[in-house]
Amino acid sequence: MHFKARAGQKLADVVLQENLRKAKSKFVDMRARAIAELDDFEATREAAKVLRDRTLDDLDLWLERFELEATRRGATVLWAKDGAEVCQRVVDIARRHGVKKVTKSKSMLSEEAGLNQALEDAGIQPVETDLGEYILQINDNEPPSHIIAPVFHKRKEEVSALFARVHKLAAKTDIEAMTREAREVLRPHFLSADMGISGGNFLVAETGSVALVTNEGNGRMVTTLPRVHVVVTGIEKVIPTLEDLATLMRLLPRSATGQSISNYFSLLTGVKHAEDQDGPAHMYFVLVDSGRADLVGGEFAEMLRCIRCGACMNHCPVYQAVGGHAYGWVYPGPMGSILTPLFAGIENAVDLPQAATLCNQCGVVCPVKIPLPDLLRRLREKQVEQRLRPTAERLALTAWAWLARHPALYALATRIGVRYLKWLAGGEDRIRVLGLAPEWTLGRDFPAPEGKTFRELYAQKH
Amino acid sequence: MSSREDILGRIRARLGRNPDNAASARAAIDSYLGAPDQGPQPRIAGDRVAHFREKSEAQSSTVEEVLTPAALAPAVARYLARHELPRQAVCWPEFSGLGWREAGLDVESRGVLGTDLVGITGCFCAVAETGSLMLCSGPETPAALSLLPETHIAIVPAARIVSRMEEAWRLARAELPELPRALNFISGPSRTGDIEQTIVLGAHGPYRVHIIILRGH
Incomplete structure (x- = not known):
């Protein structure tokens, strides 16, 4: 079971959610007071x-x-x-x-x-x-x-x-x-x-x-x-x-x-x-x-500065939502999302570097200034280089990359896309079930576009 | 190949180590150890002793001051009576002649047992910045005496209160032939917050730490 599946369970765990909420304020507030000294x-x-x-x-x-x-x-x-x-x-x-x-x-x-x-x-x-x-x-x-x-x-x-x-x-x-x-x-x-x-x-x-x-x-x-x-x-x-x-x-x-x-x-x-x-x-x-x-002198060497204080996880919105067990190994939170793939193999922890919003709260509080979001992003790059991402994601991004390099086709595709989405919304301002990615709309609605692309609207005005 | 050589070998390879840069890096290490960097030093505003006292109390220690060594034993007796604690204690040998019997206490200078309830120690020095006692282990200053009993009473001469940890290291380098086996900084009673992040005093070590500052000594 991977992070995504475990995270779902943890979000539904009422006791855990209450403990996380209580602990969050304690660790975060107490640290803020202590560093002010x-x-x-x-x-x-x-x-x-x-x-x-x-x-x-x-x-x-x-x-x-x-x-x-x-x-x-x-x-x-x-x-x-x-x-x-x-x-x-x-x-x-x-x-x-x-x-x-x-x-x-x-x-x-x-x-x-x-x-x-x-x-x-x-x-x-x-x-x-x-x-x-x-x-x-x-x-x-x-x-x-x-x-x-x-x-x-x-x-x-x-x-x-x-x-x-x-x-x-x-x-x-x-x-x-x-x-x-x-x-x-x-x-x-x-x-x-x-x-x-x-x-x-x-x-x-x-x-x-x-x-x-x-x-x-x-x-x-x-x-x-x-x-x-x-x-x-x-x-x-x-x-x-x-x-x-x-x-x-x-x-x-x-x-x-x-x-x-x-x-x-x-x-x-x-x-x-x-x-x-x-x-x-x-x-x-x-x-x-x-x-x-094997990390010494390399692109992840900065992670070796870590003094294991836990501030990165205490301040992490993802950790605060799911707790440590969702991360699956000894080290949770942002530092764990970096250390686990590095110590246990990138291929064995594919979804951990994605288990972050890259908001840089962790980077700001880290007492030894480890640029945690940068390292997470670098791990994501490694996954792409080593072809560890899921096939659908790889195909989608390859298609998008090709399209983005052909402006005329891109314009045509987006014109079709927004009209399709507007039709899907059926006159409402939101889409309840997104046809191509139904999972995305399981917990939220997708805002419906106006029916024209930005480039079309811009061309009309000028 | 031994694990040591394997590990160090891989580090050397990653750092591009060769005999030339090893020699210069070793020289740089020696010179750094001879003149180490000092990190930013927090200001200790006002009176050092007052600062120590304030920080210690913030750490849940209790603190009182006495003016003469003769006042120490009665102060200990009053503290124990106030908290309804036993009148038996174990102390470091240097305090064996403080007039305990006259103060109505039964204080022995001997090795501490797991069942002893009150331990009386001195300290090597104390640090105002964090309200910490610094104790060195030694034949006459066993580390366990500040750890096993439920109540730890520490006698701190005001003159031994320094501003920051760096000054404590300076004193240690100046006064000790070498570091003791254990150098313990103690900042209040033992505590845990493991269950629901609720702080409870007296986890494995003392429930209470009482500090008696000896002024003018």
């Missing part, structure tokens, strides 16, 4: 764009620098070409350290790779600890619908029923009690896990550190309590310095949730020191390619 938001955006491009323009060397510093501090840096290698590396690490249980803070890369399934297959228990991700995991591994608010699409009643069923406790009615219940269920897992897996918001080359942003504190738990810490993140996340991190931290929480700063922002460097009471004795980085390396 910065004296010069535009200059900060520009600085962020420059610093992201700095590492992407010499990505090989910055990655080598990061690897050197991280290794110097006792971490092990591993590389993974694709999701299968991510799973293999992580399972290997778990086996090497005799790990039975893994606590996880949110990692989109782990979603990309299907890591939970691989861990389970290897007899290792993965426990998602971000409240939203946890809800999805216990609901039979349902996919997330938003990159920073995974259960964006759920009503509290659904969560309440799910908790009652899975936790076997009395159903709670208010959100506070449900959150407390999840805390109490997850706390023993935090304390007993042998290994923690986190994503990484940024990798700092200067210090070999990973920067991690969370509100719940689960990111801190999984990177502080278990004896092994594995960071699974993309190769494009590397940035130069701590100063650059400060600049990005002014943008990321504001763009994501409208917060001035997230509750917890951790900079994690290497393994615990000999005398430390807590922290992992082993730290691994799994740096993931999965389609990223």
Whole structure:
């Protein structure tokens, strides 16, 4: 099933529509307030764009620098070409350290790779600890619908029923009690896990550190309590310095949730020191390619600047109408409509680049100035070049292109066309069923033309 | 070929990397790391401590100020009593001699357990711009103490409040031989908005953060 079919279902989903409406105003309004706190938001955006491009323009060397510093501090840096290698590396690490249980803070890369399934297959228990991700995991591994608010699409009643069923406790009615219940269920897992897996918001080359942003504190738990810490993140996340991190931290929480700063922002460097009471004795980085390396230096390279804030989807009229599941893979909204075809193959996501109005709301709010509509348009061009568009559309456009190059025939065809449409309207000012494209009039009427073309009317006047 | 070589090889090919441009690009990286760009810095209007206080409160922390170290333990006792919280707590070793018993509290300096309800820490510094505490992990400053208990009380000397995150990095570079395993910026109690975008305090970490600013110290 493709975007178009899924979108139809989502538009008809009453609960989803209500949640989308509520969430839209929260994310959009809160971001607007938060960016107003910065004296010069535009200059900060520009600085962020420059610093992201700095590492992407010499990505090989910055990655080598990061690897050197991280290794110097006792971490092990591993590389993974694709999701299968991510799973293999992580399972290997778990086996090497005799790990039975893994606590996880949110990692989109782990979603990309299907890591939970691989861990389970290897007899290792993965426990998602971000409240939203946890809800999805216990609901039979349902996919997330938003990159920073995974259960964006759920009503509290659904969560309440799910908790009652899975936790076997009395159903709670208010959100506070449900959150407390999840805390109490997850706390023993935090304390007993042998290994923690986190994503990484940024990798700092200067210090070999990973920067991690969370509100719940689960990111801190999984990177502080278990004896092994594995960071699974993309190769494009590397940035130069701590100063650059400060600049990005002014943008990321504001763009994501409208917060001035997230509750917890951790900079994690290497393994615990000999005398430390807590922290992992082993730290691994799994740096993931999965389609990223092939974007470097190319026409879609700007997409690698993305810091996964979700502002583009929060402000997207299409996302606001259909939610994240309609997009069919890990990344929804405008960034997803670009990343999914690039990572999963253009031919496997033909309708995603069309799932946009190109209104440029996303481009305006993007904190690292990615020209998202331009990239969407470029993907559409690729589809045409690779002959991936439907036959009817290709034939129609070929016919139109031929006609448009023959002005006399074009004039004749349009003269016939408008008269036909006027006849079809039968004296009304609208057409209820459009003969050649009946789908177009399923949800709306087609305005009837006056019966003469613009060129005819112009010629009469002059 | 290893995955590392495969990935880096493809990046190098796409960037047109050769020995000449690699040498000059490496030199450019070294010089950038020696003198990094500073992004636009938001103005911190007025008094830094007042700004820190305002931002912390906006983050749902509570803040009070005391004038002497001797006033710390009574302030903690009053806070715990006001919120009907237990009078037992765990603290960092540097605060073990603050006169807790005299203030009617039972405060131990030891490793934190999952069942401890109140944790008392200091901080490396604090950032006025965002109302954040910056804590470094270490043998005497375990990271878990600001995380596991339901209530986190932080003692912040006013002199350690800096304007922005960049100044916090400057202090860290000047005072620490190397970065600790964990450097945590804490801005208010733990929270989640995952269910219906409704903010709930106390997701996995503390339900409340109380900051005691120590003036003139």
